[in-house]
Amino acid sequence: MKRLKKARRLRLLTAWLAVVALAPAAALAAEHEIHGSNDFSITYNDVQGAGGSQSSLTEGTRYLEILNLFGNGRAGDFDYNWTVGAKATDDRRNDQKTFSLTNLQGRVSNKIHTITLGDTFEAFSQYSLNTAVKGGSYKFTPEQSYLPQLSLLYGIAYSRWDNFWGVDAVERQVAGGKIRQNIGPDFWIGLSGVQTNDHVRVLGGELTNHQTWTVDWEYRPIPGLTIQGESSWLNGDRSPSDGAPFDAYHGHAHKVVAIGDGGPSRVTLEYERVSPEFRTTIGSATPDREKVKAKWRYKYSKDLSITSAMLWYHDNLDGQKAYGTDHYKPEIAVSLKKPFKRQYAVADISYKLDRAYSPVMRSLDHYITMGYRDRFGVLDSDSTFGIIVYDQNGTAKRKDVEFTYNTSLSSRHTLGRFVLKPSIYLGGWTHNDEVAENTDQIVEYSAGLGVDVPDLKITSTIRVGENRLLKEAGTDTAKTFAGVNVFWRPEMLAKAQGMLYAKASVNDFRYDPSLAAGSRNFRETSVTAGISIQF
DSSP: OHHHHHHHHHHHHHHHHHHHHHHHHHHTTSEEEEEEEEEEEEEEEEEESTTGGGOOSOOEEEEEEEEEEEEEEEETTEEEEEEEEEEEESOTTTOSSSEEEEEEEEEEEOSSEEEEEEEEOOOOBTTTBOOOEEEEEEEEOOSSTTSOEEEEEEEEOOSSGGGGTTSOOOEEEEEEEEEEEEOSTTEEEEEEEEEEEEESOOTTOOEEEEEEEEEEEEEOOSTTEEEEEEEEEEEEEEEOSTTOOOEEEEEEEEEEEEEEEETTEEEEEEEEEEOTTOOOSSSOOOSSEEEEEEEEEEEOSSSEEEEEEEEEEEOOTTSOSSOOOEEEEEEEEEEEESGGGOTTOEEEEEEEEEEEEETTEEEEEEEEEEEEEEEETTEEEEEEEEEEEEEEEESSOEEEEEEEEEEEEEOOEEETTEEEEEEEEEEEEEEEETTTTEEEEEEEEEEEEEEEEGGGTEEEEEEEEEEEEEESSSOOEEEEEEEEEEEEOOGGGTTTTOEEEEEEEEEEEEEOTTSGGGTTOEEEEEEEEEEEEEO
16 A cells, blocks of 8 residues: 555656646747756864764764756746755755755746646635645636636645655645635635545554635725634544544634724734634644634834734633633733934833633733833944743742843944944843742853955854853853854856855853763864855
8 A cells, every 4th residue: 555655646746847847848939037046065063072962963074055946938828937946965964865855846827827736835724724735736816806716726735845755754635625706896705625635654643634614705894994704614534543543523613803904003803713623734723712812003103103912712612621721911012213312212112911720720920021222323232121920820830030131232334445343242041930949040142243345245254152051950051152154255156146155163062060070061163165156
């Protein structure tokens, strides 16, 4: 059976490749353009120290090649375009395959009939289908508004092209269609149906088959008011593991959104209810949730805007659990330009409350964020400060306070042919756990310098700094880092919009010296050189 599945997948892939490969040949007899981009780089990584196994780098010399080709043109009454992309690397932490086909697509259209093969994305609706597939689609878009629009799609919901021939993944076949009809200038309604079938179980994982029928619509009764809705019904069966029988399940989901936009205000009201058994694999929804959401954005003046919102949701809609949990999340944010009559200043402040309760727990969390951006002479500044207070009672008691804070200063100076952009950064995070009675802290500071030579088309940056984690209960760590990036667009590569680049970085990781002989310390060095061109 598995051989048959692979054979079927290879035949489907061969058909797609043939269609896309014929696009450039057809272009020879018509108006056509072919463009491309290529990026090739070589990286050398070196890891030293007893704790080197913790590094995320692959040691030694590695390469990375990324190639993309694009074509478009016209043949008779039809416009066409195609895309082919590939990646090659010997660094398994960059990609598990040496060679990968990253994208493959061909499209032909006369603005009424459109056929797409390869990477295909047809967003029927949130609940029914908003996932890309490797396959094909047909779309009919009539010139007459009274005729319905039609979309048909078939494909396999693989995330990678090499899932067809080497990287195991669940073969999720998707087939569906949507018809949309305008009913007057202010109202349209759509009906879509999608069928999915899973094949080739991977690592004993779950297989799911389901059919979804969805109605979505939009109505604009008056200028500035839009009302949208969607209802979906799902029937499916699921086998949770290898050898387990398929069990049937049924679910439904409904949503209504009203958007009012006029003058200084924009108001959004939303209601949604998703049943516990509405588990779609190619749409998006959170099962077992009913929610109400309201948001109001008010622009009081050109310098002052206020945004307020309220979200409530809960679960256990069918009483299938021992108890449910209710959540309330009101929030408000204020943004003010030119405070204190300062021309370049912007101040922001926001507050959000997160309240949840059930028969066995209660939580009341507060989030406060403040930000201020300004320019003082030649210095640009950007600072933020945040406080989070966690307060939870019940089986998992929690009383924490988190502080986040950071500020950066930067400037720009022109000295002859050079443009210098120095900067400094200071930031941190402090966490006080009142239950465990300990405090953890992170402090990071760094300095950077950008050096540009515009007449030579050179841009470069250098940054050095340190990040420290100080734990009252646990292991302290420190990382000293330095990095240099240089980008050059030489005249000899101007026609190809080419760029040469080099990057180097050093990260030195150190752990609490009380550990035996610094057995976890290590240093990683990485140097990259590459060339990027477009044609």
